[in-house]
Amino acid sequence: MVENPYCPVKAEITDIIEETPTIKTFAVKPEKPVSFKTGQFVELTVPGVGEAPFTPSSNPKIEDSMEITIMSVGRVTSRLHEIGKGAVVGVRGPYGTGYPLKDFEGKEVLIVGGGVGLAPLRSLILALLDEAGKYKRIMVKYGARSPEDLVYKDQLKEWAGNKDLDIEITVDKSGEDWKGNVGLITTLLRKDIGVDISNSAAIVCGPPIMMKFATFKLVELGYKDKDLFLSMEKNMSCGIGKCGHCRIGPYYACKDGPVFTYDKIKEYHTIWE
Ligand SMILES: Cc1cc2nc3c(=O)[nH]c(=O)nc-3n(C[C@H](O)[C@H](O)[C@H](O)COP(=O)(O)OP(=O)(O)OC[C@H]3O[C@@H](n4cnc5c(N)ncnc54)[C@H](O)[C@@H]3O)c2cc1C
Numbered sequence: 001m002v003e004n005p006y007c008p009v010k011a012e013i014t015d016i017i018e019e020t021p022t023i024k025t026f027a028v029k030p031e032k033p034v035s036f037k038t039g040q041f042v043e044l045t046v047p048g049v050g051e052a053p054f055t056p057s058s059n060p061k062i063e064d065s066m067e068i069t070i071m072s073v074g075r076v077t078s079r080l081h082e083i084g085k086g087a088v089v090g091v092r093g094p095y096g097t098g099y100p101l102k103d104f105e106g107k108e109v110l111i112v113g114g115g116v117g118l119a120p121l122r123s124l125i126l127a128l129l130d131e132a133g134k135y136k137r138i139m140v141k142y143g144a145r146s147p148e149d150l151v152y153k154d155q156l157k158e159w160a161g162n163k164d165l166d167i168e169i170t171v172d173k174s175g176e177d178w179k180g181n182v183g184l185i186t187t188l189l190r191k192d193i194g195v196d197i198s199n200s201a202a203i204v205c206g207p208p209i210m211m212k213f214a215t216f217k218l219v220e221l222g223y224k225d226k227d228l229f230l231s232m233e234k235n236m237s238c239g240i241g242k243c244g245h246c247r248i249g250p251y252y253a254c255k256d257g258p259v260f261t262y263d264k265i266k267e268y269h270t271i272w273e
Pocket residue numbers: 041052053054055056068069070071072073074075076077078116119120232233234235236258
């Protein structure tokens with residue numbers, strides 16, 4: 001019998017971490033291991049409600065469970081935010097090509113994230129840190145609306161003390177206790193950023209408007225289009241290259257992406273929508 005590609009594996013929610021008022025991280029344990037490469041995504045089903053694509057935020061080395069960080073924006077995600085530990089959901093995938101870690105070896109890797117866009121990037125950062133010696137340098141620039149909106153607050157503190165990682169955080173609007181940088185993510189992409197751009201790859205993930213201006217800024221700094229890796233979180237349905245919902249020019253974001261180098265997709269005006 002041919003296996004139904006749309007059939008999810010049952011998975012239990014084993015833990016839920018409240019990251020911000022609108023973002024939660026769910027620890028998901030599938031009935032059988034779903035191993036993924038960093039940057040690949042899965043379709044998560046809430047029985048009776050529907051399914052939506054998410055990129056696991058955990059270390060891909062861990063194969064029997066995964067963490068998925070989800071912002072509540074609509075039908076599926078708001079229902080997910082209501083469910084509790086022990087609930088059963090469905091997982092199918094993984095899909096897409098993920099981050100090409102081999103291409104980053106020997107380079108200065110600059111990771112630029114905005115808001116919940118740090119979710120797929122956390123998985124990438126954890127994978128890079130596991131083999132930190134392979135990369136010349138690992139830098140993270142992360143921006144959120146306010147200190148309250150930062151995800152992975154404990155992990156950000158831990159990363160700040162990690163000698164293999166150079167992390168800088170900014171918020172659009174500060175709070176009373178905030179002693180860090182205030183300003184949009186682009187304020188962290190200064191001319192004196194101190195990166196050897198000719199030997200660097202930059203990876204960008206976040207809301208479309210943030211991705212657009214961060215990408216433009218990186219190009220202005222001297223990055224070549226082929227060295228910019230963008231996560232295109234387009235509207236998706238099937239996840240397997242059948243329905244056409246996720247088209248970017250000749251590409252299907254679900255199959256050919258969701259990670260694309262900027263040179264491949266820059267001519268398609270829909271990329272920032
Ligand atoms: C490859 C990929 C990876 C993703 N990873 C994550 C992740 O790790 N964490 C996370 O919180 N979100 C992620 N998203 C976005 C997530 O899939 C959407 O937020 C989700 O599909 C919304 O479903 P919903 O039923 O709750 O919202 P709906 O009721 O369908 O829509 C509510 C609102 O969200 C918008 N919307 C719907 N789908 C998307 C979408 N795919 N992208 C952007 N806006 C959308 C709609 O235009 C509408 O304004 C990812 C998307 C893709 C394609």
